[in-house]
Amino acid sequence: MNGRRSPYEIYWEILVYCKSPRSFTAVINRCDLNSKTGQEYLEFLHSKGYLSVMKDGEKSTYVATERAGDYIALFTEIYQKLFDTIPGFRL
């Protein structure tokens, strides 16, 4: 997903994608982030309790926690409301 996204939109993308356990590389590829910013976002979400890290030997995967579900639901509601409440464009 390209373009200018806000940090909250990126959090949402990461959390939705991490509903199933995902590796760091998979997350940054899917969410179109570079390693540095990807690491920052993942650490931040982990520190806030939205992501948990599962270790399997040397391999680490990220998975969204129950708390992430609240964020995803609230975000989804807010963004869908943008199309419900604001008069749209039509030819």
Added chain:
Amino acid sequence: MKDNTIMQFKNELNSFFMLVLLNLVFGAMAMAFGMQFVVSSVLGLNGLQPSVVLRALTGAFSLMCFGLGLMWILSSARILKGITGIRREYRKRSEPVPGEILTGWIVRLMAHYRENKKRIAWMMIICTLGGSVFLALGILNVVQGIGAGDITTRLLSVIAAGINLTIGCVSLRFSLYFQKYSAAWDLRLQETVRSEETLKKSMGIDKE
């Protein structure tokens, strides 16, 4: 509520796609007619111009049309590139569309608007300028037609005036449509900023 959201999303995406696509076509027409009129005016190949001054004036306007047409096409193509991907995905997916997929598309459109906001504003200027130039060119054609001696020249001038005046009016209309689109998305961007404040406060998320 979700059905309404999907319907509105679909209508809006299709409307904007059509607007940009038509805009691309008109940009191409502007460039083509601009080039044609430059050649015919400067070289005087069609012999329509009753005076050298009028011929030079038509040539200059035509050159402006050509340049505007080129910018018109480039800007339209860049805007179109961003929305065709989302539209393709939307068309491939059969309903009902899961809420998260729909939200993902909304996020992408939002990102697309943020990225192309200046370009869309530029498009409004190009459409207004292009429309004005074509209207002026159409008026010049009318003047040429009035001043022409024979029926054939007069008829050709009327046809040229018709084409130019039509392109001019449609271009000005496009400018209004872009303004309308921009107004809707600016409102959504403002609402997003307000909503993100809510997200930040209620969920305790605050990235430095």
